[in-house]
Amino acid sequence: MSTLDSFKSLSRAMLLGFRRDRGALFFTVLFPLMFLVIFAGVFGHQSTAKAKVLEVGPVAAVDQAVARDPAELKKIMELTRTADRAAALRKVEKGDADAVVEQRGSEVVVHYSAADQVRSGTVRGLMDSLVQSANQAASGKPPAFTLRSQQVEDDSLKAIQFFTPSLLGWALASAGVFGASQTLVTWRTKGILRRLQLSPAPIPTVFAARVAVSLGVALGQFALFIVVAQLPMFGLKLGHAWWMAIPMVMAGVLAFLSIGMVIGAWAKSQETAQAVTQLVVLPMAFLGGSFFPLDSAPAWMKGLSYAFPLRYLNEGMLNVMGRGLGPGSALPQIGVLLGVAAVGALIATRLFRWEAA
Amino acid sequence: MAQTIEVTGLRKRYGDVQAVDGVTFSVPEGEFFGILGPNGAGKTTTLEIIEGLREADEGGVSVLGMAPWPRNPRLLPRIGVQLQATAFFERLTAREQLQTFASLYGVPARKSDAMLEKVGLGDKADVRVEKLSGGQAQRLSIACALVHDPELVFLDEPTAALDPQARRNLWDVLRDINTEGRTIVLTTHYMDEAELLCDRVAIMDAGRVLRLGPPAALVRGLDVPARISVASGVLPVGDARRLPGADEAADDGVSLTISTRDPSAVVAAMAAKDALDGVQIRGATLEDVFLDLTGREYRA
Numbered sequence: 035m036s037t038l039d040s041f042k043s044l045s046r047a048m049l050l051g052f053r054r055d056r057g058a059l060f061f062t063v064l065f066p067l068m069f070l071v072i073f074a075g076v077f078g079h080q081s082t083a084k085a086k087v088l089e090v091g092p093v094a095a096v097d098q099a100v101a102r103d104p105a106e107l108k109k110i111m112e113l114t115r116t117a118d119r120a121a122a123l124r125k126v127e128k129g130d131a132d133a134v135v136e137q138r139g140s141e142v143v144v145h146y147s148a149a150d151q152v153r154s155g156t157v158r159g160l161m162d163s164l165v166q167s168a169n170q171a172a173s174g175k176p177p178a179f180t181l182r183s184q185q186v187e188d189d190s191l192k193a194i195q196f197f198t199p200s201l202l203g204w205a206l207a208s209a210g211v212f213g214a215s216q217t218l219v220t221w222r223t224k225g226i227l228r229r230l231q232l233s234p235a236p237i238p239t240v241f242a243a244r245v246a247v248s249l250g251v252a253l254g255q256f257a258l259f260i261v262v263a264q265l266p267m268f269g270l271k272l273g274h275a276w277w278m279a280i281p282m283v284m285a286g287v288l289a290f291l292s293i294g295m296v297i298g299a300w301a302k303s304q305e306t307a308q309a310v311t312q313l314v315v316l317p318m319a320f321l322g323g324s325f326f327p328l329d330s331a332p333a334w335m336k337g338l339s340y341a342f343p344l345r346y347l348n349e350g351m352l353n354v355m356g357r358g359l360g361p362g363s364a365l366p367q368i369g370v371l372l373g374v375a376a377v378g379a380l381i382a383t384r385l386f387r388w389e390a391a
Numbered sequence: 392m393a394q395t396i397e398v399t400g401l402r403k404r405y406g407d408v409q410a411v412d413g414v415t416f417s418v419p420e421g422e423f424f425g426i427l428g429p430n431g432a433g434k435t436t437t438l439e440i441i442e443g444l445r446e447a448d449e450g451g452v453s454v455l456g457m458a459p460w461p462r463n464p465r466l467l468p469r470i471g472v473q474l475q476a477t478a479f480f481e482r483l484t485a486r487e488q489l490q491t492f493a494s495l496y497g498v499p500a501r502k503s504d505a506m507l508e509k510v511g512l513g514d515k516a517d518v519r520v521e522k523l524s525g526g527q528a529q530r531l532s533i534a535c536a537l538v539h540d541p542e543l544v545f546l547d548e549p550t551a552a553l554d555p556q557a558r559r560n561l562w563d564v565l566r567d568i569n570t571e572g573r574t575i576v577l578t579t580h581y582m583d584e585a586e587l588l589c590d591r592v593a594i595m596d597a598g599r600v601l602r603l604g605p606p607a608a609l610v611r612g613l614d615v616p617a618r619i620s621v622a623s624g625v626l627p628v629g630d631a632r633r634l635p636g637a638d639e640a641a642d643d644g645v646s647l648t649i650s651t652r653d654p655s656a657v658v659a660a661m662a663a664k665d666a667l668d669g670v671q672i673r674g675a676t677l678e679d680v681f682l683d684l685t686g687r688e689y690r691a
Contacts, residue, residue, distance in 0.1 A: 036497055043494035047480050047487065054482040054519075225478035229535075232442060232474075233495040234467040388444075 040235045044243035048217075052251065062212070063255060066205030067262060070197060073325075074268045077193035084112045085157045088122040090136040095168035096161075111160060133157040194270045196327055198263040199279070199351035204324035205259070206252050206283060207290050207344045208315045213248050214294025215307040223304065227388050245291060252287040256280070260355075273358030279351050282364050285371040286347040292378025293343070299385035318342040323349075346370045393420045394453075395543055395574040396441060401450035402598075403436055410436040412598030414450070418576060420542075423569045425589035425606075426578045427677075429685050433598040434578045435547065441576070442472055442545055455543060468496055471541035473533050473549060479520040485531050486516040489538055496539035503538060510534045510564055526557030530564065537568065544568060546577045550584060562588060582678035586610075592677070596685045606677050613683055615675035616650040619657055622669040623647055626661070634660045 052058060089096060100107055107113075114131075116122050125131040126145055132153050134145040144161045146154035170177055221227045230240050256279065263270035293314065301307035319325060321335065322344030328336055339345040350367030353359040396418040403411040411433045418424045426434045439445045441452055443459030443466065452459055457466045479488055489503040507513050510530040515523060523531060529549060536544060546565070550558045558581075565588060569575050579585055585592050586606040594602045594609070602609055616638055623645050631640035636653035646669075651657045654672055661667055 039497060040495050043491050043500075047483055047491040050487065051480055051482045220481065225474050226480065228444065229472075229474060229478040229492075230495070231444065231462065232467060232470075232472045233492070234464045235495040236464075 037236060037239050041239050041243050041246075044235075044240060045246050048244060048247045049250065052213075052247065058212075062205060062209035062251065063258065066201050066208075066255075067258065069204075070201045070259065070263065071268075073197045073201065074194045074263070077197070084108075084110055085133070085153065085160060086112045086131045087114070087157065088125065088131050088134045089113060089115045090117070090119045090122050090134055093135050093137040093142060095137075095142055095165045096135060098168055098171065099164045133161070135161060192269070194263055194268045195356035196352065198259060198270050199355045200324045200327075200348045202256060202259045202283075203286065203322070203344055203348040203351060204315075204319040205255055206286050206347065207318060207322075207324075208311075209251060209255065210248060210287050210290025211294040211297065211311050211315055212308075213251075214244070214291040215298035215301065215311050216294075216304065217244060218295060218298025219301055219304050219307045222298075222387065223390050225389070231388055245288070248287055248291055249284055252283055253280070256283050273354055273356065275354045275359065275361040275363075278354040278361040278364045282347065282350045282354070282368055282371075285368045285375070286343075288375035289343045289347075289371040289378065292375045292382060295382035296378050296385065299382045299387065302390065318344045321345075322347075343371060343374045394418065395420045395422075395455060396424075396576070397451070397453045398437075398441065399451045401437065401440060401452065402448050403433075403440060403445065404448055409598050411440070411447070414595070414598070414600055416593055416600060416603055418574060420574055421569075421572055423565075423575045423588055423590045424577070425585040425592035426576065426595060427580075427582070427585055427592055427681060428578075428595035429580075432595040432685075434595055437595070438545060438547060438576070438578060442470065443467070468539060469542050471536035471539065471544045473536040473544070473546045478532070479528075482519060482521070484517050484519050485512055485523065485527075488520055488531065489534055492535045493538045498539050506534045506538050509537075509567075511560065524557075526553050526560065529553060529557070530561060533561075533564065541573070543574045544576070546575065548579055549577070550579065550581065558584070582676060582681055586677040594681060594684055601684045602680070609680045610675050610677055613675050613680050614652075615679050615683070616652050617654040617675075618648055618650055618673045619654060619661075620646040620648040620669075620671045620673075621661070621666060625666040625668045626664065630664075636660075 087096075096113070100113065119134070119136070122131070122134045123145055126134050126147050129147065129149060132146065132150075136143050136145075142161065142165050144158055146157055148154065221230075230237065260270065260272065260276075262268065264272070294311070297307055297310050297314070301310060321339050322342040323331075323339055324344060328339055328345075331339075346367040350364035350371075353363040353367075354361065357363075394417045396416075398417065399415050401411050401414040402409070414433070414437055426437065428434045436445065440447045441454060441459060443454075443462055446460045454466060455469055457463055459466055480491060483491065485507060486503055489506060490500040493500060493503050504513075504516065507516050510533055512527060512530055512534065515527055520528065520531065533546070533549060536546075549565070550561055553561065562584070565575065565577075569588075577585070577589065589606060591603065591605050592609070593600045604612075623642050624647070626647060628640050628642045628647065631637060631642075631647060631649050634640075634649065634657050636651050636656035637649050638652065639650040641648055649657055654674075658667070658670070658672070661670075
């Protein structure tokens, strides 16, 4: 009797069962993908929003800057010239434009709305710098100091760079925990575990087949995510060590399966298993940094996030996929996840029951 | 004849409940053996110990000359177990289900189709298990128990919750399996089923075997009067009571029923009076034996 044959046919049976389960397909594959599309859509264009400025009559400082470097200025400001001062001010009031600028003698006047403080601050800062450089130019001397600003990350660290790995992490976590807990409880309550116990197939083979199916599904999710995120409309740029995300994904799947096994071994009914799974996965997704970057989170939340295995998966994948760091940057996280998997498996083995009590 | 199963002095206790309390029996090769008993009699526990799912507290079990506990991978391929609950993998078709179980025993997938035909599910091969009717699911689970051609088959209440047609259909399947030379152990609540199928039955209650033997012998051993009934009014009740051999007579407006321990004398006397319109003679059944042994009061 061949263990390999049993393994293959059990894997096939479980994969077929999964593929035909529309609900599971939706929640593990389409639902997270929908989130990716929405999040990338909402946060993806933040950096490209330009200040809309209306110029009423000639304003020397602004006109000089436009004449000196029109391309550079266009990146940050959309300038429209108009003669209708009243209409222009109304536009600012309604939020259709960010500021109206005009010149009264040697005075440059900026009209802004207090409704959006961030935008008005940006516009005022911008106008201030234009006036300063015009003053400096009028003095005829070369500038004593110049400022050059440079971003730490490469230019491409946009929202999609963050959301692809972190939403993928959430998708893997929920698929792993759900898959394992539901399978274990269903098999026990329906008597499949007893049936398997009565067959000569080695029990480890049965569980190995379940793990293999989960790994396969996870790699499918991973491929789908990076293909969609790399579409021109989303524009994910993978770091050079992105392949390191594959062992990362696999370690993550093992960790979440073993958490699911603990829940499945402990829970008496499918309903309990489902509820507990939600209680574990949702807070973990929020606090593990799947829905927002933890960089800007308060210190206590950052500290707490390290209690969740998802945090390590997210961080490791973000390092190699989004931040473009080297392959070694994911190793500590892989280690933590494998540790979680081992501890979870140990607890699950202790709690394991063949049949419903 | 070789003994396929030998059980001696089996005991098993769960907390305060002595589920199995000194059970001894043996099943020779090729026999159709029935275990009967009310709920909680210890049938299932006894069966689980023989199958190797549980360890006995006391006593010896030998199945095909081997010990079933601890889990014995050399014994398992030689026995087939149909479980009470229909334990199927979700969302697979009947054929896929059977092929998956077959592969656990190293049986080639092509054998599955022949097995489906055998249990009469040939046209349901591509139907998902969730869509099968109760009888079809029951037959599929029997097919799963037989796919690796076991010498010994355990069936735990295979016809529970089936309609009369499905039960009869399943009986035919079970008889065929037995005729092929397999030993079958069956538990059931249905006395007619046991009487019809089993070579021998063991009647259990409270963890003990109360009677063991062929159904007909158990029935004969029970001193229960035969009941002869004819259409109401063919004979006055008073006349009926005075018939030779009659113990008791009653007319409920539909039938006149006479109890007797000498049915041939009563029937002869009635024939002489030409009073055999719609006659029915019922002897004791296995059910009477069962109720006589286990009591008639309702037990939840």
